Amino acid sequence: MMLKRDVDLKAAVEAAWAAAAAHRGEGKVASYIPALARVDPMKFGIAVVTRSGEAIVAGDADEAFSIQSISKVFMLALALNRIQAMLWERVGREPSGSAFNSIVQLEVEKGKPRNPLINAGALAVTDAVIGDGSPDEAVAALLDYLRSAGDDGAVLTDDEVATSESEAGARNRSLAYFLSAFGNLRNPVEDVLSAYFRQCATAMSCRQLARAGLHLAFDGRDPVTERAPITPSRSRRINSLMLTCGHYDNSGDFAFRVGLPGKSGVGGGILAIVPGEASVCVWSPGLNAAGTSLAGAIALEALVERTGWTVFA
Template structure:
């Protein structure tokens, strides 16, 4: 019998004492103010029990983890037609790279790089105004987590708006290829607000349960089992940008990172996990968050590559 409570507590203590914590993102000013001493972890088991430690109940900017929820909503809106506008392959380039858009005619390599998530926002704006799309996202994550306290950090959204020059370049470039339909500033305003969602590890792990349980939460279907499996596959292959292969090698779970220092990871049929440590490695993924997940998998055998 695995003692998850003890393992989670031990890992949090180990991460607290770890010296090499990575570098906090500084290009979005509000993120630069977060102390790199923070660390939180929450594990929600299939039976609903929650194990948490550290700063698991402190809200942080989930940033690109929101792309998982945006992808789920976009697939709900247009189904597999989405793949005419966004690819499903690892990029092998940084999350905000513009290089591949030239040779690939404005089609982002996958929905988890910035360009891909900007297209997801454009898809959602095909049916909504920005305020409605943002409200839809908020309702979705609140429903998934069962917590109406989840909100958007307007300070972070403003910081994104003020510094998002490369994202504007990506959006305008795709618009030139005809892959962005709504006005660019509306699309980007939606994108920046999605990235500015503030959630705790506990809330985030609860929100990820549908990917752990075949698309269901508490017996209610959120997506089909097939769609949940495919979202997990994309998280495994593309969820950590040009570091996705290394994350699969070290951790062996579907996961999605954000430059706020969070990672949402899924053990299909077993657990939904969220970790947070704001210091990043050179690829923009949480340095201690990745290490914590690696140690969790080593002590539980939860890697999808482990025999069951």
């Protein structure tokens, strides 16, 4: 990581904001549930949190949005803490090359999802987090993780979103029953879905989410609180999975353009990790075809252009 040490981070964040501004409103806002559909497409927020815990922000960085699939990253951390490498008997770690909700490979590969960051894999991960407990406990564990890692108790589930997700959840239900048919869910399908829809409905701001991801930039240990929710080895591997699989069939393109581990959510958020340096969260609701925030990705490109941040140099 060759940081241009003289970089003015505040200027870089403003440059990112400026680069993205013209692209706000482009792309397609997720519309399968009312709560997502009615979000203002012109919203844009960015927060960069560095080693000191300081946040450099711009735009709507303090407005909570639905983190959606970004929750998969933290559930993965919880599952690895809970069942360790046994997780990999149930979920692969290869890019799928397919859409987030594709079921094709799941049939060909007999119910073992390609990786924990596509929907099918995330359902198996959530099932592992539930373990012998309840869906409520799994959701509580996620909220605890996010609050502790982000050093901020104000992280909540948006119950309206969760309810809507469930009502519109036929495709995820199909995936979950498919997993169940192959014995790859230990808990009742509706229990797993209940936790899954709620984890996706977690509401956080860019500032909160960047802060909560900071430990992933420092080998699993938060440089401010010194809390280490995960081991160095797991932190690195979560980053590797974000880089290779974090954007479904857009993962390669994201790595090519941005050069950092990242995870997108259909709420328009992207969490990106700069190992050894910082954690970044951008938010803008308009999505590209693969469900990644269009203006968000442009902002990240501008940010790494200014800062020299990349894992590839």
